[in-house]
Amino acid sequence: MTLHDALKSTPRLPLDEDGGPVFETPWQARVFAMTVQAHDAGMFEWTEWAEALGKELAKDGDGSVETLGYYDRWLNAFETILRSKGVAAAGQLRELRQSWDAAARATPHGEPIELKR
Numbered sequence: 001m002t003l004h005d006a007l008k009s010t011p012r013l014p015l016d017e018d019g020g021p022v023f024e025t026p027w028q029a030r031v032f033a034m035t036v037q038a039h040d041a042g043m044f045e046w047t048e049w050a051e052a053l054g055k056e057l058a059k060d061g062d063g064s065v066e067t068l069g070y071y072d073r074w075l076n077a078f079e080t081i082l083r084s085k086g087v088a089a090a091g092q093l094r095e096l097r098q099s100w101d102a103a104a105r106a107t108p109h110g111e112p113i114e115l116k117r
Contacts (some may be wrong), residue, residue, distance in 0.1 A: 003036065006046040011054045012070065028071040035078050044081055052084075053077040 007013060007021065014022040023029040039046055056077040060068070068076070079097075079117055082088045107113045 006039075009046065009050055010051060013058055014070065023071070028074075031075050031078060032039060035074070038078075038082070038087075043085055043087060049077075049081060052081045056080065 006017060007015065007019065013082065021029075023030055023032065038044065039049060053074060056073045057070075060073070071113050079088075079093045081094065083090055100113070103113050103115050
């Protein structure tokens, strides 16, 4: 399966007129790229990814959670698949997300966000 075919099979992925993904902010492009790289590294099949993303997107329709943006759901699905494959533990992902959130809040608008080690 080519990347173009994979993108077409990805649930609700926003695409431009040329069939490329559309991002509103840089972090969305980064999490997209990390997902593609994880797939290319053999961590999961794209059909597994599409299923995980579809399950995450379905949560919006059941009324059990607040509605999140598409790439917020994408990130949740990516974290879920990383945990299920044993690539990262839930605590590691939670701490990393909290660190990024804190760094984003501390960074002036227009400046690159840097995660301190």
